[in-house]
Amino acid sequence: MKKELIDYLKSNHKEIHSDWLNKLQETGDKKLHEIISDNDFFLMGQEFTNLLLGDSSSAERYVNLPVFIEKAVSYNWPLSFLVRGIQVLEQVILDHLKIKAPGTEDVYKQVEVLNEWLHPLCQRIVEVYSDTWERTFSLQKIALQELSAPLIPVFDGITIMPLVGTIDTQRAKQIMENLLHGVVKHRSVVVLIDITGVPVVDTMVAHHIIQAVQAVRLVGAKSMLVGIRPEIAQTIVNLGIKLDQIETKNTLKKGMEKALEYTNRKLVGIGE
Structure with missing residues (x-):
C-alpha cells in the first residue's frame, strides 16, 4: 500500500x-x-x-x-x-x-x-x-x-456404559473399543450396558450390541443389557432379534442389584 x-x-x-x-x-x-x-x-x-x-x-x-x-x-x-x-x-x-x-x-x-x-x-x-x-x-x-461411549466404574468389579443417542457403525466401533479397553483397565467382573437413552433399537443396533456382549465375554467378564423399555422390547420381538444369550433387565436399578449378586454383595438399609 x-x-x-x-x-x-x-x-x-x-x-x-x-x-x-x-x-x-x-x-x-x-x-x-x-x-x-x-x-x-x-x-x-x-x-x-x-x-x-x-x-x-x-x-x-x-x-x-x-x-x-x-x-x-x-x-x-x-x-x-x-x-x-x-x-x-x-x-x-x-x-x-x-x-x-x-x-x-x-x-x-x-x-x-x-x-x-x-x-x-x-x-x-x-x-x-x-x-x-x-x-x-x-x-x-x-x-x-x-464422550459418546464412556465406561464408568461404580464398584470394584462393576462398570456401567450408558449409551445415549443413535448408534451408527462408526459409533459402534468406538463403543467396542472403549468397552474392551475399560473392562481390562478396571478389571471388571460385570458390565452393565444401559440403553435407556437409545431412541431406536433396530437390527443393526442389536447386532452391534450382541457383538459387544460377545467381546466382553471373550475377555472374561459378564455383561448385562439394561434399560429395555416396553416399546424397545416390542420392537426387538417384532424384528425377530434373539437376545437369548444376553441377560437383560428393564431398569438400571435391577441390573445393579443383579451385578452386586454376581460379585457376592448386596444393598442393605442402614438399619438392617
Missing part, C-alpha cells in the same frame, strides 16, 4: 472504525446480531479493524491473522460475516477518501491500491478460517467420540 494511503488510514483510524461498525450494524443480518452480543461485536470489530488498519507490516498482519480467526471461530462468527466486514471496510475507506480527503492522490489509483491490499487479504482470511474450522471440527468430533 502506498505511503500516502497508509498515513491517511492511520490518522483517521478511529473514525473509520466507528463508521465501519455503524455500517455493519445497519446492513448486517439481524439473526447474527442476536447471537453476538453488542460488547463482543464492538471488541471483536475493533480487533478486526486494528488488524487490517494497524501499524503492523503486511508480513506481521498475516502472522497475526490466525490468532484473530481462532477467536472468531470460538465466538461463532461466520465466514460470510468476516468477508462482509472487509467489503464494508473497503466501501467506508473509499467514502472517506472521496468526501473527507479530496486532495488525496487520484481516487481511482487509490481504489486500485485498495484492491491490491484487501482482496488478497480477503482470500487469506477465507483460507485461514477454513483451516481453523476444519481443525476445530475435527477436535470436537474426537471429543464427542470419546
Whole structure:
C-alpha cells in the first residue's frame, strides 16, 4: 500500500472504525446480531479493524491473522460475516477518501491500491478460517467420540456404559473399543450396558450390541443389557432379534442389584 494511503488510514483510524461498525450494524443480518452480543461485536470489530488498519507490516498482519480467526471461530462468527466486514471496510475507506480527503492522490489509483491490499487479504482470511474450522471440527468430533461411549466404574468389579443417542457403525466401533479397553483397565467382573437413552433399537443396533456382549465375554467378564423399555422390547420381538444369550433387565436399578449378586454383595438399609 502506498505511503500516502497508509498515513491517511492511520490518522483517521478511529473514525473509520466507528463508521465501519455503524455500517455493519445497519446492513448486517439481524439473526447474527442476536447471537453476538453488542460488547463482543464492538471488541471483536475493533480487533478486526486494528488488524487490517494497524501499524503492523503486511508480513506481521498475516502472522497475526490466525490468532484473530481462532477467536472468531470460538465466538461463532461466520465466514460470510468476516468477508462482509472487509467489503464494508473497503466501501467506508473509499467514502472517506472521496468526501473527507479530496486532495488525496487520484481516487481511482487509490481504489486500485485498495484492491491490491484487501482482496488478497480477503482470500487469506477465507483460507485461514477454513483451516481453523476444519481443525476445530475435527477436535470436537474426537471429543464427542470419546464422550459418546464412556465406561464408568461404580464398584470394584462393576462398570456401567450408558449409551445415549443413535448408534451408527462408526459409533459402534468406538463403543467396542472403549468397552474392551475399560473392562481390562478396571478389571471388571460385570458390565452393565444401559440403553435407556437409545431412541431406536433396530437390527443393526442389536447386532452391534450382541457383538459387544460377545467381546466382553471373550475377555472374561459378564455383561448385562439394561434399560429395555416396553416399546424397545416390542420392537426387538417384532424384528425377530434373539437376545437369548444376553441377560437383560428393564431398569438400571435391577441390573445393579443383579451385578452386586454376581460379585457376592448386596444393598442393605442402614438399619438392617
